[in-house]
Amino acid sequence: MIELPPAIFFLIAAVIAPILPGSLRKVVLLATPLIALAVVHSIPEGPHFEFTFFDIDLVMARVDRLNRVFGYIFCIISFLAVLFSLQNNHKVEASSAMIYAGSALGVTFAGDFFSLYVFWELMAVASTFVILASPDQRSSKAAFRYVLVHLCGGLFLLAGIIFRLHETGSVAVEFVGLTGLSSWLIFIGIAVNAAIPPLHAWLKDAYPTASFTGAVFLSAFTTKSAVYVMARTFPGTEMLIWLGAIMTFVPIFYAVLENDIRGVLSYSLINQVGFMMCGIGIGTPLAINGAVSHAFAHILYKGLLFMSAGAVLYRTGKIKCTDLGGLYKYMPFTCICCIVGAASISAFPLFSGFVSKSMIVSAAGHGQLLVVWLMLQFASAGVFHHAGIKVPFFMFFGHDSGLRPKEAPWNMRIAMGMGAFLCIGIGAFPQPLYNILPFPVDYVPYTGAHVVGQLQILMFGALAFALLMLSGIYPAEIRSINLDTDWFYRKGFKGLYNLADQGLNSINEICNRIIAQGWTKKLNTFFQQGPGNISMIFLKPIWRVSGISQDDQDQRAAKLLEKFRHSSFTIGNTALFTAVLLLLLILL
Amino acid sequence: MEEKQGWFDSNKNLVLFLRIFYASLVVLLGIDFFIEKHPDFAFDGAPDFFAAYGFISCVMLVLIAKVLRMFLMKDEDYYDD
Numbered sequence: 111m112i113e114l115p116p117a118i119f120f121l122i123a124a125v126i127a128p129i130l131p132g133s134l135r136k137v138v139l140l141a142t143p144l145i146a147l148a149v150v151h152s153i154p155e156g157p158h159f160e161f162t163f164f165d166i167d168l169v170m171a172r173v174d175r176l177n178r179v180f181g182y183i184f185c186i187i188s189f190l191a192v193l194f195s196l197q198n199n200h201k202v203e204a205s206s207a208m209i210y211a212g213s214a215l216g217v218t219f220a221g222d223f224f225s226l227y228v229f230w231e232l233m234a235v236a237s238t239f240v241i242l243a244s245p246d247q248r249s250s251k252a253a254f255r256y257v258l259v260h261l262c263g264g265l266f267l268l269a270g271i272i273f274r275l276h277e278t279g280s281v282a283v284e285f286v287g288l289t290g291l292s293s294w295l296i297f298i299g300i301a302v303n304a305a306i307p308p309l310h311a312w313l314k315d316a317y318p319t320a321s322f323t324g325a326v327f328l329s330a331f332t333t334k335s336a337v338y339v340m341a342r343t344f345p346g347t348e349m350l351i352w353l354g355a356i357m358t359f360v361p362i363f364y365a366v367l368e369n370d371i372r373g374v375l376s377y378s379l380i381n382q383v384g385f386m387m388c389g390i391g392i393g394t395p396l397a398i399n400g401a402v403s404h405a406f407a408h409i410l411y412k413g414l415l416f417m418s419a420g421a422v423l424y425r426t427g428k429i430k431c432t433d434l435g436g437l438y439k440y441m442p443f444t445c446i447c448c449i450v451g452a453a454s455i456s457a458f459p460l461f462s463g464f465v466s467k468s469m470i471v472s473a474a475g476h477g478q479l480l481v482v483w484l485m486l487q488f489a490s491a492g493v494f495h496h497a498g499i500k501v502p503f504f505m506f507f508g509h510d511s512g513l514r515p516k517e518a519p520w521n522m523r524i525a526m527g528m529g530a531f532l533c534i535g536i537g538a539f540p541q542p543l544y545n546i547l548p549f550p551v552d553y554v555p556y557t558g559a560h561v562v563g564q565l566q567i568l569m570f571g572a573l574a575f576a577l578l579m580l581s582g583i584y585p586a587e588i589r590s591i592n593l594d595t596d597w598f599y600r601k602g603f604k605g606l607y608n609l610a611d612q613g614l615n616s617i618n619e620i621c622n623r624i625i626a627q628g629w630t631k632k633l634n635t636f637f638q639q640g641p642g643n644i645s646m647i648f649l650k651p652i653w654r655v656s657g658i659s660q661d662d663q664d665q666r667a668a669k670l671l672e673k674f675r676h677s678s679f680t681i682g683n684t685a686l687f688t689a690v691l692l693l694l695l696i697l698l
Numbered sequence: 699m700e701e702k703q704g705w706f707d708s709n710k711n712l713v714l715f716l717r718i719f720y721a722s723l724v725v726l727l728g729i730d731f732f733i734e735k736h737p738d739f740a741f742d743g744a745p746d747f748f749a750a751y752g753f754i755s756c757v758m759l760v761l762i763a764k765v766l767r768m769f770l771m772k773d774e775d776y777y778d779d
Contacts, residue, residue, distance in 0.1 A: 366763040367770070439704035475738030483738070487748075491755035507706065514701075558733045563742075566726050567752035573723060574756035585764050591777075592770040600777050 115159055115171045115219060116146045116181060117229065120188070120212025124205040132199070139192045139204060146215065147185035150178060157221050166281055169221025176402065176548045180218045180338045183406045184211060186532075187330045187413050194417050194525035195323035197424065203243035207327045209236035214331035218338055223271040223281040226339070230267060230303075234260035237332060240324045241316050249319040255599065256316040259302065263309070267299025286343040297344060303336035305380050306353050306387065307360055311596035313380060314364070318372040318429075322420035325372055329379060329416045330409050337386045337405050346393025351474075354391055355482045357384025358489035365496035367585060367592050369431050371419050371505060375412070378455060378497035381489060382408050388486065389470040392477055395549035400469030402547055407462035407536055411454035414529035415501065418448035421522050422505055425515035431500075431587040436510035444518045445506040447526035454533040456498035456568055457490060462533045464564065465540035465555045472553070490564075491571040498568070499575050504587065642674030723749075 123142040127135050155178075159170035173181075188211040195204070213236060216229030234257060241253040273292035275281055286293045298309075305313045317328050344350060358381050365377035382404070389401030421444045422437060423429045438445040450461070457463035467490070474483045518526070536543050544551040578584040646667060653663045673679055679687075705711050730745045737743030 362759060363763045363766055364770075366760060367767050436704070438706070439702040472738075475742075478738065480739060487751060488755045488759075491752045492759050495756050495759060557736070559735045562726060562730055562733050563748040566730065566746065566749035567755075569719075569723055569726055570749045570753040571756040572719070574753050574760070576719075578757070578760050583764075584760060585767055588771070589774050590771045591774055592767070593772060594770075 113153070113158065114149065115216070116149045116153070116185070117212040117216035117219070119146045119149070120208045120215065124208035124212065127208065128201045128205055135204070136196055139208065140189065142208065143185045143188035143192065143211070146212075147182065147189070150181035150185055150215075160221075163224075166224060166275075167222065168225055169282075170216075170225055171219040172221030172283070173219060174548075175546070176342060177218045177338060179402055179406055179546050179548070180334065181215060182546070183334075183409050184214050184218065184331065187409050188327075190413060190417075190525045190529055191323070191326040191330070193528075194326055194420070194522050196521045197519060198321060198323045200243050200321070203240055203321060203324055206236045206239035206243065207324070210240055210327060210331055214335045217335045220283055223274070223283055226283055227264070227268055227271055231261075231264050233332065233335065234264060237328060240327055241320050244319055244321040244324055246319045246321070249316075252316045252319045255596070256312050259309075259312040259599075263299050263302025265299075266295050266302070270295030270297075270299060283339075283342060285345070288344065288347055288349065297347075300336050300339050300343070301353075303332050304340060304383060304387065305333055305336075305357075307357055307380075308595040310357070310361070310380050311594045314373055314376040314594060315596050317376045317379075318370045320372075322423040326413055326416045326420060329375070329412045333379065333383050334405050334409055337383060337390070337401065340387065341390045341398060341401060345390055345398060347391055350387050350391030351479065351482055352391070354384045354386070354388030355485040355489075357381065357387055359384070359485050359492075362489060362492035362496060364592055364594065365492075365500070367590075368496075369587055369589060369591075371422075371429050371431065371434070371501060372416065374431075374496055374501055375415050375419060378493055379412055381493055381497075382412070382455065384489070385467055385470050385486065388482065389473060392470070392473045392479070394473055394477070396469055396476070396553060397473035399544075399547040399549050399551055399553070400466060400471075400473055403540075403543055404463070404466035404470060406543060407454065407466040407533070410529055410536070411451045411462055411533050414447060414451035414526060414533060415455065415497070417522065417526050417529065418444050418451060419501070419505070421518035421526070422515075424522070425518065426513050428511075428513070430589070431504040431508075432589055434505045434511050434513070435508040436506070437513060437515065438506040440513070440515050441506070441517050443523050444526065445502065447530045448502050448506065450530040450533050452498045452502050454537065456494035457564060458537075458568060459556070459561045459564060460534065460537045462536035464537055465543070466536075468555050468560060468564070469553055487567065491567050494568050494571050495575055499572060638675050639671070642671040645670065645674070 119142050123138055127138055130138060153171065153173050155173050155175075157169045157172045161168055188207075191207070192204075195207075198204070210233060213229040213232040217226055217233060220226035220229060238253050238257040238260075241249050241256060270292045271281065273295065274286070277290070277292055286296055288294065288297060302309045302312075313333070317325050320328055340350070361377035361380040361384075365374045365381070368374045368377060386401040386404050386408075389397040389404065391397075419429060422434065422441065425441065426434070426437075428434055454461040454463045457467045471483065471486050471490070474486055517523070540555060544553070575584070649670070650663065650667070653666065658666070706715070727746055727749060730749070735743040741747060
C-alpha cells in the first residue's frame, strides 16, 4: 500500500465527491474511512513524512499507541456516520464532513505543533460548514458564533505554539505541562475544543441546530481530538482533575432541564468528556487508559444516540421532549438502539461505558481523591438519569405524541445496528479494546463488588426518577431555553455594544457641545473680532479728539471692523503698520 | 400509518414490568451483603452504600435543577432580536 498520511484520503474524497454521480459518490464516501482505517492499522510506529520548512522540523505523522487508538475510532465512526447519512444528498455537508474527519485524523497524528495547528483550524472551518449545511434556521447564526469561538481558541493555541518555539526551540507535539505563559495559551486553546467550562457553551449552542446527520459527525471529532491532544500534552496536570470533575457535574443539571433531545445529548457529551479530562489529570497509567478507552467507547455510544435522535428527527421532523413520545411502537429498532446507547453511556454492566469509565473512577479511588470520587459517582448517577432514562423515555415512551412515523430507513438501521453491536461487544468482551490502549492493562472490570455497586447506583437512580415522575416533582417539560455561559457573548456583548454606543456617543456629544460648539466658536469669534475691537479702543479716542462726527465715527468703525473680519487690508496698509511697529520696537 | 398496540399499552404488562423492576431492587439490596468488597475509602465498603448514594444523588440532582430553573429558564425566543 502507498504510504500516505491517513488524513489525505478524506481530503481527496472531499474534493472528488461533489463531482461524482449520486451512487458512485456514496461508494467513494463509504470506502474512504475503510481505506483510512487500513492505513491507520498498517502504518508502523514512529515518525513519517518528515520535512523541514524554514528551519522547523515538520512531521506529518508520528504514530504510537496513544494516537493509533484515536485513529481507529475516528475512521470507524466516519464509516458509520456516512452509512447513516445516505439519505442526505447535501454535497456541501458531505464534503465538509470528509474534511472534518480528515483534519481530526491530521490533528491526531501530527508530530509537530504547526501541522497540528493547520489541521486544527481546518477542523474548525469544516465543522462550521457541517453546521451551516443544516436546514434549521437557527444554524447560520449558531455557526457564526461557533466559528468565532473556535477561531479565538485557535489563536490562543497559535500564540502558545509560537511562544513555545521561542522558549524551547521545539515544536514537537509532546508533554508540555502547565509551566509558563506559552503552556497556558496552549492549554486554553485545547480547552476551548474540549468544551471545558466555562468555555463549553458553543457545543450546546451549535450541535442541536445541525442537520439530522451533521450532529453525528459533530459529536465525534472536535472534543475527542482535543481529548487526545490534552492526553498528549498535559497528562498528570492536577488542575484537569478538578476541571474534569466540575465538567461531569455542572452539565447534568442543565440536561435535566433541557427540552431539546439533542441539547440533552450535548450536555451529556460535555459530562462524559469531563470523565476523560479527570482521567488525564490523574495521569496514572490506569487513569490514562481509562480516559482513552472512554473516548473510544464514548464516540460509539454518543454517535449511536445522535443517530437514533437523527432518525427520529428525519422521520418526524421533531426533536423536542414536548413534541415526542410513544414512538417505540413505530420505530422499535431505533428505540432498541437508543436504549443500547443509553445503557452504554450509563455504564450498565455488559455495555461499553462500564468497562471504560470504571477505570477512571477506580483511578480516582486508588488515588484517595475523595471529593473527586464522590463527584464522579454523583455524575454517574446523573448521566443515567438524563441520558440513560430521559432521552429514550421522552422520545419513545412517555405520553403518546400522536406521531405515527415509519421505522428508520435500512442504511440507518444498519449503521445504528453496527454501533449497538460494538457497544455491547466492547462491554461484554473488553479485552480487544484493552489490548490497543497506551499502557498495559491490569484491570478487571467485572468483579462482584463493582457490578453490584454500579447496578445499585443505576437502579436506585431509576427508582428516584420513577418516584419523582409519579409524584409530579420531576420538572415538567416546558418549551424554553436555559441560560448558559453563551449568554455573555450573546447578550453580554450586546450590552457591551449598547454601553459603548451610549457611553462613547454621549462623551462625543459632550465634547461636541463644549469644545466644537463652545470653545472653538468663542476662539473663532475672538480671532475674528478681537483685533478690530482692540484697535477701536485706541482709535475711538483719537477720532473723538480729531472732531469727527458720531455718524462718521460709526461708519469708519464698521468699515474697519469689516476689514479686520476678512483680513482684507491692502498690502500698503499692512506694510505701513509693520514698519511703524518695527520702529516702535527699535525705539523702545 | 395505522394505530399500533404496544407492549406497554397493556396495564398487565406495565404492572409486570414494575414488579420485575422492584424485585430487582430488592435482590440488589440483599445480594450486597454477600459480596466481597475492595473499598478505597472507609465508607464505600458498607452494605448498600451505592444504592443509597445513587438514590440520594438523583433526588438532589432533580431538586437542585428545579431551583436552578427559576433563575435560568427563558422563553425559546429569548435570544431572537
